[in-house]
Amino acid sequence: MTTRREGWFDVAALEDLNARGSAVVRVGGKQLALFGTDRGVFACNNRCPHEGYPLAEGSVDGRCVLTCNWHNWKFELKSGENLFGGDELRTYPTRVIEGRVWVELREPPIEQAHAKARERLLQAIDDDEYDRIAREAARLLRLGATAETILSDAVAHVAPHLEFGMGHAFAALPDWLGLGDESPDEADRLACVVEPLAHMARDGLRQPRFEFADSAQPYSPEALMDAIEREDRASAEALLLGALAQGEEDRELARVLTRSALRHYADFGHSAIYVQKAFEASKCLGPSARTPLLLSLVRSLSYAQRDDLLPEFRGYASALSRFGSGRDAVPGAEDFVELGAEDAMERVVAASAAPPLELHRVLLVAAAVRMLHFDVQWAERWDRPVSDNVGWLDFTHALTFANAVRELCEAEPGAWPAALLQMACFVGRNRRYVSRDLPAPWAQRGPEDVDLDRLRDRVLDHGTREPILSAHGLKTFVAVRRELAHSRDVAVLVVALERFLTTPLKLRHVRRSARQALALVSRED
Numbered sequence: 001m002t003t004r005r006e007g008w009f010d011v012a013a014l015e016d017l018n019a020r021g022s023a024v025v026r027v028g029g030k031q032l033a034l035f036g037t038d039r040g041v042f043a044c045n046n047r048c049p050h051e052g053y054p055l056a057e058g059s060v061d062g063r064c065v066l067t068c069n070w071h072n073w074k075f076e077l078k079s080g081e082n083l084f085g086g087d088e089l090r091t092y093p094t095r096v097i098e099g100r101v102w103v104e105l106r107e108p109p110i111e112q113a114h115a116k117a118r119e120r121l122l123q124a125i126d127d128d129e130y131d132r133i134a135r136e137a138a139r140l141l142r143l144g145a146t147a148e149t150i151l152s153d154a155v156a157h158v159a160p161h162l163e164f165g166m167g168h169a170f171a172a173l174p175d176w177l178g179l180g181d182e183s184p185d186e187a188d189r190l191a192c193v194v195e196p197l198a199h200m201a202r203d204g205l206r207q208p209r210f211e212f213a214d215s216a217q218p219y220s221p222e223a224l225m226d227a228i229e230r231e232d233r234a235s236a237e238a239l240l241l242g243a244l245a246q247g248e249e250d251r252e253l254a255r256v257l258t259r260s261a262l263r264h265y266a267d268f269g270h271s272a273i274y275v276q277k278a279f280e281a282s283k284c285l286g287p288s289a290r291t292p293l294l295l296s297l298v299r300s301l302s303y304a305q306r307d308d309l310l311p312e313f314r315g316y317a318s319a320l321s322r323f324g325s326g327r328d329a330v331p332g333a334e335d336f337v338e339l340g341a342e343d344a345m346e347r348v349v350a351a352s353a354a355p356p357l358e359l360h361r362v363l364l365v366a367a368a369v370r371m372l373h374f375d376v377q378w379a380e381r382w383d384r385p386v387s388d389n390v391g392w393l394d395f396t397h398a399l400t401f402a403n404a405v406r407e408l409c410e411a412e413p414g415a416w417p418a419a420l421l422q423m424a425c426f427v428g429r430n431r432r433y434v435s436r437d438l439p440a441p442w443a444q445r446g447p448e449d450v451d452l453d454r455l456r457d458r459v460l461d462h463g464t465r466e467p468i469l470s471a472h473g474l475k476t477f478v479a480v481r482r483e484l485a486h487s488r489d490v491a492v493l494v495v496a497l498e499r500f501l502t503t504p505l506k507l508r509h510v511r512r513s514a515r516q517a518l519a520l521v522s523r524e525d
Contacts, residue, residue, distance in 0.1 A: 007106035014099050017041065024056045028105040032092065035077060039064050041094045042077040043103045049087035049135070086132060088120065114143050121150070122157050125201040133201060134194045147177060147193045152289040154200050155281075159292035160211060161204035165299030166274045169199035172471040174280035175478045179460060191460060199467035212295045213237035216245045221256040224298070228260045233302040240298045244291060253294070254279045255412040260301055262405070262418040265316055265425050267304035269401035272419070273475075274300055276404040312341050313425055319345040323417035326350040330358045333365035341428030348424045356416040360406055361487055363423040367398035370427060372442065372496040375435040376503060382512035385519070389512070390433045392500050393469075396476040398426035399493065403479035406486070442499055447491035450498045452481070458501055466507060473501055 011025045017036040024046055025032050033046040033056040042064065048055050053070040060066050064077045066089075075082055080089040093104040107113070121136035140150055151173060158169075173196050180192030213234050217223075219242035227236040243253060254275060261271035278297040282290045308316040328350040336344055351359060371392075378384075379391045405419035437443070459477045462470040480497045483490055 005102075008095065008102045008104050010097075010100050011043075011103050012101040014041070014096050014101055017101060022056045022060075024054070025103075027103065030105065032103060034094075034101060034103075035060050035064075035066070037064055037077075038062070041096060041101050042066075043092040043094050043101075044075070044077065044080065045090045048073060049082075049089055055089075085123075085127070086129070087135060110143065114140070114145065117143055118145075118153060121197075122153070125154060125157065125197060125204070128198075128201040128205045130194070130198050130201075133197050134190065137193050137197060138190055141190065141193075147180060147189070148285050149288075150193060151177070151196060152285040154197050155285065155289045156292045158200040158204040159296050160209045161207040162296060162299075163207065163210045164303045165301075166278060166293070166296040167203055167300070168468055168471040168475075169196060169203045170281060170293060170296060171274055171277035172196060172199065172474055174277060174284045175474050177284050178478065179456070179474065182456075188460060195467070195470065199471060202467050212292075212299070213241060216241035219243040219246055219248065221252075224256060225260045225263070228298065228301045229263065231302050233299055236298045236302045237295050240294055241291075244294070250279055250282060250290075251411065254408070257297065257301065258408045258412045258415050261304075262408075262415045262422065264304075264306045265308040265313055265422045266301075266306055268307060269397050269404075269422065269426065271301055271304045272408060272422075273397075273400055273404045276408055277475075307425070312429060315342045315345055316421060316425065319349050319421050320417055322349050323352045323421065326352040330354045331362060333362050333369060336363070336366040336424075336427050337369065338431070339428050340431050341425045344424035344428035345421050348420055352417070352420075356409065356413075356420060357406075359420050360402065360423070361489060363420065363427055364399070364402045364483060364487075365490055365492055366427045367395075367402060367423065368490065368493045368496045370430060370434055371395035371398065372492060372499060373434040373436070373438060374430075374499075375433055378433045379506055382509060382515060384512075386516050389509075389516075390430065392503070392505060393472050394430055394433070395496075396472055396500060398423070399483075399496075400472075400475050400479045401426060403482050406483070442495065445495055445498075447494040450494045452494070455498060455501055464505070464507070469505060469507075476500065 009027045011027055011032070012023055012034055014036070017023050017034055021036060023034045025034060031046045032043050033054070035042045037060060044055060044066070046054050046056050048068040048070070050068065050071060050073050053068060055066060055068055058066050058068045060077065065083065066075045066077050067073070073082065073084060073086065075089040077091065080091040082088055095102045117136060117140045121133065121140060124132040124136050137150055141147070155170065176192045176196045180189040183189055215238060217235065217238040219239050224236060224239040224243065227239055257275045258272070261275045274297055278293050282293050307313055326349050330351050331347055335347060339347060348359060348363070374392065374395050378388065381388070402423055405415070405423065409416045409419050455477060459473050462473055464470055476497060480493045483493060
């Protein structure tokens with residue numbers, strides 16, 4: 001039986017502890033391990049912070065280093081420091097009074113505990129340790145932190161390490177948060193914090209700092225768009241800082257960056273998607289994440305490739321200049337089935353007097369049909385040139401892009417012509433990689449056969465080590481749900497989504513990579 005004195009607990013007889021070397025005591029709601037050594041008595045949590053195995057069964061050497069015998073983790077008993085750089089061990093002060101061992105269980109101030117846990121989480125992110133990220137995030141949540149503050153800290157920490165700015169780790173942030181908010185299960189909610197943290201860790205791993213502009217330039221929308229167009233990353237960042245300094249609202253900044261992102265068929269649609277997601281993430285995470293998120297966004301826009309300069313899409317500028325001149329009726333999705341990018345754009349121009357949302361719906365359905373009919377044999381082939389390296393993500397981007405531009409163009413209607421023509425580019429670009437005939441069971445499957453809740457669970461517990469794949473699965477799932485809520489006429493999206501999420505993905509193309517490397521090198525001679 002223990003006695004208590006001002007936060008100190010009488011827990012054991014020193015003679016008994018020295019005779020046994022170690023002991024386990026339960027006091028103050030904690031299970032502690034006690035160790036009697038030549039250097040004094042030490043107390044710590046009995047559960048190893050790695051996987052919870054009992055440390056009282058560990059080994060203590062002459063330096064008072066405690067080894068957990070399950071995985072060889074080593075801790076200094078005096079400080080709790082992990083000698084391998086992982087999770088720290090909680091230790092407690094001890095005293096010996098009249099032959100009795102006393103342990104102090106007083107908790108440190110919450111601010112101190114929170115700061116230390118935050119520091120440990122950022123270190124786990126730097127080390128890209130998935131399980132440790134999960135444990136440290138759980139500890140922070142237990143201390144009263146919110147998912148939003150944890151993720152906001154991580155964004156500010158990782159953003160300067162992203163040389164080319166915003167990527168899928170930041171873009172998936174609001175969707176992970178939304179998925180977590182839907183779940184009553186504590187483990188699911190934690191998972192939806194850990195997944196974006198782990199993705200950020202992967203993107204920033206072993207990267208030096210690529211500092212953002214550190215001073216603001218006087219902002220104008222035209223100057224910011226011009227800097228991005230000239231690929232002047234430093235000026236774009238400085239102008240963005242100027243916009244924030246003068247109090248520019250997110251709504252207006254989003255309109256400007258929407259126009260900039262859709263000025264070209266850019267970066268396989270990433271630019272528009274990133275504008276949508278950056279402002280969503282900023283709204284979710286709050287003011288402390290706003291600046292690093294938007295700086296990362298303008299950096300990525302400045303570096304974006306211009307796909308409309310590729311031979312397949314060179315008709316884009318001409319089509320855009322003629323948009324609005326057409327008088328044809330709105331085509332059906334089936335009218336795009338056989339069309340390549342050039343003809344798909346011309347078909348949109350011919351119907352460009354129609355309401356934009358009607359054309360959007362048709363192109364969205366056409367993109368979903370293309371995705372549903374993807375001939376997965378192309379994803380397995382290894383005997384083709386680089387230009388035929390096609391997989392599921394070449395099709396899912398058409399859906400996530402469609403959702404992004406619909407929401408962006410609702411706020412910036414002047415961007416509709418570019419958005420619709422770029423959707424036509426998506427529909428047309430993968431024509432040769434689809435099959436007319438669907439394999440069973442997809443040929444007979446309808447939207448009523450698809451369980452979206454089951455797909456949601458699959459998105460959450462995705463089972464892949466590649467965060468870019470899990471991020472695409474999540475973003476496609478969210479985009480499809482949003483479009484279903486917006487229009488009842490797009491049910492084919494559900495079946496296409498199910499086929500994508502339930503088809504195994506090849507994660508490494510060993511023979512293809514080797515063959516294509518040889519082909520390229522042989523042409524260098």
